[in-house]
Amino acid sequence: MKSRQIKAAETAKVRVALLRWYLANRRDLPWRKSRDPYSIWVSEIMLQQTRVAAVIDYYGRFMKQFPTVAALAAADEAQVLAAWSGLGYYRRARSLHTAAKMIVHELDGNVPTNSEALKQLPGVGRYTSAAIASIAYGEAIAVVDGNVERVLERLDGVARSGDSVWQRAQELLDTNSAGNWNQAMMELGATVCTPVAPLCDSCPVQHWCKLPGHDVRKAQPARKKRELIFGLARRGSRVFLVQRTKDESLMPLMWELPSVDASTHGNVLARLKHSITVSDYTILVVELAARSVPKGGKWISIEELARLPLTGLARKAFRKLDIL
Numbered sequence: 001m002k003s004r005q006i007k008a009a010e011t012a013k014v015r016v017a018l019l020r021w022y023l024a025n026r027r028d029l030p031w032r033k034s035r036d037p038y039s040i041w042v043s044e045i046m047l048q049q050t051r052v053a054a055v056i057d058y059y060g061r062f063m064k065q066f067p068t069v070a071a072l073a074a075a076d077e078a079q080v081l082a083a084w085s086g087l088g089y090y091r092r093a094r095s096l097h098t099a100a101k102m103i104v105h106e107l108d109g110n111v112p113t114n115s116e117a118l119k120q121l122p123g124v125g126r127y128t129s130a131a132i133a134s135i136a137y138g139e140a141i142a143v144v145d146g147n148v149e150r151v152l153e154r155l156d157g158v159a160r161s162g163d164s165v166w167q168r169a170q171e172l173l174d175t176n177s178a179g180n181w182n183q184a185m186m187e188l189g190a191t192v193c194t195p196v197a198p199l200c201d202s203c204p205v206q207h208w209c210k211l212p213g214h215d216v217r218k219a220q221p222a223r224k225k226r227e228l229i230f231g232l233a234r235r236g237s238r239v240f241l242v243q244r245t246k247d248e249s250l251m252p253l254m255w256e257l258p259s260v261d262a263s264t265h266g267n268v269l270a271r272l273k274h275s276i277t278v279s280d281y282t283i284l285v286v287e288l289a290a291r292s293v294p295k296g297g298k299w300i301s302i303e304e305l306a307r308l309p310l311t312g313l314a315r316k317a318f319r320k321l322d323i324l
């Protein structure tokens with residue numbers, strides 16, 4: 001495809017326009033108040049696969065509980081998972097915890113200061129290492145996420161994939177303000193150059209855009225619908241929970257309500273919706289007699305629940321039932 005991308009002479013103007021817009025319009029997000037690499041790292045890991053609005057509260061609580069890399073390294077895995085409970089994709093929390101221990105035990109407590117070294121940490125890939133290195137240390141390295149990819153596609157009028165997107169992002173990067181530039185590109189994609197109905201009239205780079213308003217939505221896989229039934233058994237102020245095994249591919253060792261056979265269930269206590277990747281679940285929480293609980297679980301006091309690594313679904317069910 002013949003490239004129609006912005007001419008080199010115009011690139012400087014694009015940079016000025018976008019950075020100016022970003023500095024005047026950026027959202028006031030808690031992790032933007034600091035250039036501490038640990039704070040930025042935690043926020044970037046939380047923001048993978050999770051919306052900004054959902055991350056804000058979790059981030060505040062997590063940083064209060066584990067304000068430094070040393071505090072995180074010293075915590076038990078169960079405490080870290082409990083703090084993460086509800087955010088989903090628990091592998092992120094485990095990797096963050098393992099990486100914090102590596103930093104404390106092998107790197108004298110110092111977070112690596114460049115993208116190559118950051119990439120050696122568990123759970124830190126090309127995107128996260130570039131985000132931390134550019135924002136915390138000003139390293140001249142571009143990031144690419146879904147937002148950046150979409151902005152580049154519309155701006156240049158060229159659909160790219162793989163390495164060529166990263167190369168183009170690197171060409172356009174303002175190397176003197178790499179951290180702000182990267183955040184500006186992502187912010188533009190998140191708030192103005194949105195997947196559907198972009199706000200081109202408010203866009204600081206509209207003048208240079210080759211495909212204003214272009215619809216770049218990719219075909220989404222069909223969503224599956226399923227129903228799951230969980231039982232809630234109570235004994236005084238205790239509830240019965242089961243723990244997932246350590247071999248489970250999803251949410252190993254986390255606690256949840258026991259599942260119940262559709263043909264035997266009692267009164268429905270709550271009905272909720274839950275979505276994971278490409279599946280939409282209808283969840284029924286039903287009454288389960290204390291004498292009918294499965295083997296291998298545990299009676300847990302309600303006070304203890306908040307400290308336990310619960311699956312997001314269990315937490316949601318307890319909230320719906322006013323137990324948490």
Ligand code: SF4
Pocket residue numbers: 151154155192193194198199200201203204205206209210211212213214
């Ligand atoms: S003009 Fe519209 S399509 Fe182009 S970059 Fe701006 S918001 Fe996106």
